[in-house]
Amino acid sequence: MNPGKIVFARHNSMYIIKMIGTIKYTLSSDFDVFIEKIFLTKDFASIVIDMTETEYIDSTNLGLLAKIANYMFEHFRQKVTIIATNDDVCAILHSVGFTKIFSIIEKPLECAVKMRDLEPSQEDSDYLGKVLLEAHEFLANIDEHNSEVFKNVIDVLKKNKSGI
Amino acid sequence: MENRKILYIEDDTLIMELFRASFEQFLPHITFHGAGTGKKGLELAREIHPHLIMLDMGLPDMQGLDVLIELKQDPLFSSTPIIVVTGSTDSDDKMAALENGAIDFLSKPCNIRELIARITLHLRQIDYIQKIEEKNTQLEEDLEAGRKIQFKLLPPKTRTIVPFDFNGFLFPSMHLSGDFLDYFPIDQRYIGFYIADVSGHGISSAFVTVFLKSFVQNSLEQYRSGLDKDIIIPEKLCSKLNRNLLDERLGKYMTAFYAVIDTHSNTMTYTIAGQFPFPIVCTQASVDYLSGTDVPLGLFPNSEYTSATMSLSDVQTILLISDGILEILPHPTLKEKQSFLLNTARNTDITIDRLIEAFGLKERTSLPDDVTFLLVQRRT
Numbered sequence: 001m002n003p004g005k006i007v008f009a010r011h012n013s014m015y016i017i018k019m020i021g022t023i024k025y026t027l028s029s030d031f032d033v034f035i036e037k038i039f040l041t042k043d044f045a046s047i048v049i050d051m052t053e054t055e056y057i058d059s060t061n062l063g064l065l066a067k068i069a070n071y072m073f074e075h076f077r078q079k080v081t082i083i084a085t086n087d088d089v090c091a092i093l094h095s096v097g098f099t100k101i102f103s104i105i106e107k108p109l110e111c112a113v114k115m116r117d118l119e120p121s122q123e124d125s126d127y128l129g130k131v132l133l134e135a136h137e138f139l140a141n142i143d144e145h146n147s148e149v150f151k152n153v154i155d156v157l158k159k160n161k162s163g164i
Numbered sequence: 165m166e167n168r169k170i171l172y173i174e175d176d177t178l179i180m181e182l183f184r185a186s187f188e189q190f191l192p193h194i195t196f197h198g199a200g201t202g203k204k205g206l207e208l209a210r211e212i213h214p215h216l217i218m219l220d221m222g223l224p225d226m227q228g229l230d231v232l233i234e235l236k237q238d239p240l241f242s243s244t245p246i247i248v249v250t251g252s253t254d255s256d257d258k259m260a261a262l263e264n265g266a267i268d269f270l271s272k273p274c275n276i277r278e279l280i281a282r283i284t285l286h287l288r289q290i291d292y293i294q295k296i297e298e299k300n301t302q303l304e305e306d307l308e309a310g311r312k313i314q315f316k317l318l319p320p321k322t323r324t325i326v327p328f329d330f331n332g333f334l335f336p337s338m339h340l341s342g343d344f345l346d347y348f349p350i351d352q353r354y355i356g357f358y359i360a361d362v363s364g365h366g367i368s369s370a371f372v373t374v375f376l377k378s379f380v381q382n383s384l385e386q387y388r389s390g391l392d393k394d395i396i397i398p399e400k401l402c403s404k405l406n407r408n409l410l411d412e413r414l415g416k417y418m419t420a421f422y423a424v425i426d427t428h429s430n431t432m433t434y435t436i437a438g439q440f441p442f443p444i445v446c447t448q449a450s451v452d453y454l455s456g457t458d459v460p461l462g463l464f465p466n467s468e469y470t471s472a473t474m475s476l477s478d479v480q481t482i483l484l485i486s487d488g489i490l491e492i493l494p495h496p497t498l499k500e501k502q503s504f505l506l507n508t509a510r511n512t513d514i515t516i517d518r519l520i521e522a523f524g525l526k527e528r529t530s531l532p533d534d535v536t537f538l539l540v541q542r543r544t
Binding site: 060066095098100 | 361363364415416417419437438440442457458459460463464465466497498499
């Protein structure tokens with residue numbers, strides 16, 4: 001089991017939260033503090049959750065994803081986008097009915113972006129397309145050398161850290 | 165620091181008396197015992213059970229290190245702090261002492277001030293450890309009392325509500341469980357049953373199970389008083405519970421399965437609110453999962469819940485298992501675990517005991533998450 005971590009990055013007005021490995025309740029209090037902080041700053045317009053490297057997520061952290069979804073819906077009337085390519089993670093998200101609450105993309109981002117160009121989606125097509133393009137623009141340019149671009153959510157607890 | 169006993173094993177009588185005098189002067193509340201040889205020291209230690217032992221490494225009858233090892237091998241002294249007193253400047257000797265269970269060393273000749281300061285520090289630590297152990301024992305007793313009460317809130321392990329037999333079993337991962345279940349007659353016609361899994365586990369989740377039971381009881385009373393029918397309308401009950409949980413702002417949510425059996429029409433109406441693995445239904449011909457993907461209760465303010473109705477005419481068994489089972493199954497993928505559960509239900513003449521055996525639950529000393537079974541079987 002890969003001990004997990006939650007990292008984030010900022011791209012224009014978008015937060016990309018990346019969940020890596022096994023996401024258990026031990027990570028949840030830092031994650032919760034992070035979420036509360038970014039809600040306070042109010043200086044962003046969209047959130048994308050990258051779960052492509054997530055192996056497992058437990059109920060406590062699912063609850064925090066729900067918290068993010070509720071906030072985005074209440075303040076922006078928007079759905080949060082989740083990218084999840086792992087079968088087990090998709091099954092978990094399906095089993096708790098998150099497919100109705102989030103825009104869940106089950107293909108890797110490049111495919112999803114190409115798909116978006118070819119066929120219009122059923123719901124909120126313009127918005128979802130924009131979000132995907134923005135996320136793709138950011139993630140496609142990450143390579144090993146840019147790994148510092150993602151900061152651990154624990155860094156938010158330290159004062160004066162850039163990115164918040 | 166009350167009534168502490170210290171034993172000093174030392175053959176040099178001058179040093180022994182120097183230490184004794186220092187203790188009497190600066191730590192008068194400590195009872196000081198001395199022994200001049202390793203053998204006498206071991207005997208005295210076993211007799212008086214000192215709280216702290218000081219051990220000279222240069223003894224006439226035994227190697228100091230051997231005395232140390234013998235003390236540490238005795239379960240009586242496994243947590244007794246032992247301070248080694250040595251005239252040697254050889255750091256290997258000191259390391260050997262630490263490696264064999266000594267917690268500190270004092271060099272001879274010894275600065276009295278340093279001696280008293282070190283001993284005081286170690287005694288304070290003994291106090292802290294004792295306090296922690298007392299608090300732990302108290303907590304364990306409290307938790308055990310809590311567990312007994314939660315157990316009383318659960319339904320009897322076996323209950324017949326004609327024409328079905330209901331069986332339930334719960335394995336908490338800690339003293340208290342975040343899982344819950346119940347089965348109960350609503351009236352002559354309807355039977356209700358549910359399984360629920362509150363997020364997280366332990367005490368905070370257990371509180372929410374009590375809330376859940378009260379909520380359902382209340383709904384039952386409302387029905388019996390003719391005030392509302394939510395108890396026999398699963399999607400309405402779930403909707404109401406969802407709002408109640410959010411209103412309480414507990415920061416907790418639950419996955420749940422709630423079903424109502426109509427014994428007149430021989431049907432079952434049910435809502436699956438995030439409950440996973442899905443319920444298993446066994447008929448003569450097949451064993452399959454039901455499906456449904458409403459969201460859990462207490463997560464989203466605007467959730468709408470739905471229900472489905474199925475005929476029970478061919479149905480022999482309905483089996484519900486909470487998701488704790490997934491964490492103990494060895495299969496690498498979720499799909500394989502789900503197949504395994506289905507096959508177990510298919511092959512076994514199902515009883516709770518056979519299920520417990522099939523999943524190896526009795527052998528486990530600890531569980532990562534609560535595991536719950538609810539078995540409904542038609543009486544023949």
